Amino acid sequence: MHHALPPRKSSKAPPFAPRTSVLSLQRRRQLKTIGIIALAVIFVLLVLSRFFSFSVSGPIGAVIPSGTANIVLVTLFDRQVLSEQYAEWIQNNREDYAARHGYATFFANASDYLYTLDEKTPRSWLQVPAVRHAMAENPHSTYFFFLDAHAFIMNPSLALATHVLEPKLLESLMIKDHSVVPPDSVIKTFSHLTSKDVDLIITQDGEDLVPGSFIIKQGPWAKFFLDLWFDPLYRSYNFARAEKHALDHIVQWHATILAKLALIPQRVINSYSKDSPDVSADGTYHDGDFIIHLNDCNAQGRSCEEELHPYYSVWQRKISSSKSL
Ligand SMILES: *[C@@H]1O[C@H](CO)[C@@H](O)[C@H](O)[C@H]1NC(C)=O
Numbered sequence: 001m002h003h004a005l006p007p008r009k010s011s012k013a014p015p016f017a018p019r020t021s022v023l024s025l026q027r028r029r030q031l032k033t034i035g036i037i038a039l040a041v042i043f044v045l046l047v048l049s050r051f052f053s054f055s056v057s058g059p060i061g062a063v064i065p066s067g068t069a070n071i072v073l074v075t076l077f078d079r080q081v082l083s084e085q086y087a088e089w090i091q092n093n094r095e096d097y098a099a100r101h102g103y104a105t106f107f108a109n110a111s112d113y114l115y116t117l118d119e120k121t122p123r124s125w126l127q128v129p130a131v132r133h134a135m136a137e138n139p140h141s142t143y144f145f146f147l148d149a150h151a152f153i154m155n156p157s158l159a160l161a162t163h164v165l166e167p168k169l170l171e172s173l174m175i176k177d178h179s180v181v182p183p184d185s186v187i188k189t190f191s192h193l194t195s196k197d198v199d200l201i202i203t204q205d206g207e208d209l210v211p212g213s214f215i216i217k218q219g220p221w222a223k224f225f226l227d228l229w230f231d232p233l234y235r236s237y238n239f240a241r242a243e244k245h246a247l248d249h250i251v252q253w254h255a256t257i258l259a260k261l262a263l264i265p266q267r268v269i270n271s272y273s274k275d276s277p278d279v280s281a282d283g284t285y286h287d288g289d290f291i292i293h294l295n296d297c298n299a300q301g302r303s304c305e306e307e308l309h310p311y312y313s314v315w316q317r318k319i320s321s322s323k324s325l
Pocket residue numbers: 106107108109
């Protein structure tokens with residue numbers, strides 16, 4: 001296993017101290033009274049917390065405002081790194097897609113979350129609070145499709161609802177009993193899961209689970225998952241691939257995460273361009289695929305803008321011809 005936690009501290013308890021003498025009767029009575037009072041206080045607190053949590057979360061069956069999109073596309077922009085032009089291309093791409101299918105967009109800015117990181121921590125981590133933020137701003141939407149700024153929707157006619165989320169289809173896409181981390185991690189995706197169990201839909205490339213394109217369902221589990229992923233322990237651990245290896249790690253070590261995860265074939269939501277490293281066996285982009293992902297295009301010697309340009313042109317022709325129909 002190549003992403004292990006730092007060794008645990010020994011948690012051995014000190015040996016019990018020998019009892020000195022038998023407690024006096026009076027002391028015992030005092031302890032009993034204190035015990036009863038403590039129990040009563042705990043009980044009252046429990047009742048109160050129940051009561052308040054109900055009133056905070058609003059009346060059951062609260063009305064969902066009309067016009068609420070069921071699906072929100074989330075992209076994080078790091079404007080210190082991306083050119084104005086490039087960011088505009090990506091935004092146009094998301095807006096066009098969302099408008100076609102009645103989805104919403106959420107464009108997060110890395111600068112808003114920078115305060116959560118120290119200087120040593122890679123900024124790629126910021127996609128995690130960005131998704132959390134998108135959920136907080138869209139409390140009535142169900143699905144959040146995070147697509148990083150190096151991925152581009154090439155086939156906008158494919159609606160996420162019918163391309164991935166439809167339960168029978170999702171069921172057929174789910175890769176079960178398969179190593180979570182390629183090529184052969186001991187931990188495998190559960191074979192008994194059905195689409196009803198799933199709150200997180202993700203792909204793997206030839207090396208890792210890929211956080212650059214995933215769908216997550218809003219709810220308490222999603223919040224737990226995102227908070228766990230963004231835990232300071234993982235952020236400061238210096239995983240070689242930052243949030244990517246942290247994800248590989250938590251999915252393998254927490255069955256509660258694996259129990260909600262659907263692994264689907266890479267090309268369904270995450271085809272790699274021919275210049276991308278780490279592609280899986282059938283992960284390379286073909287005409288007609290939903291997404292093209294220019295994985296690692298910000299690496300030295302590459303240019304996201306140059307690589308995207310030809311695809312952007314193809315996409316533009318495609319959408320202008322579909323609009324004139
Ligand atoms: C990010 O920045 C853009 C441009 O400055 C702005 O339009 C957008 O509302 C910002 N996003 C969020 C979530 O605040």
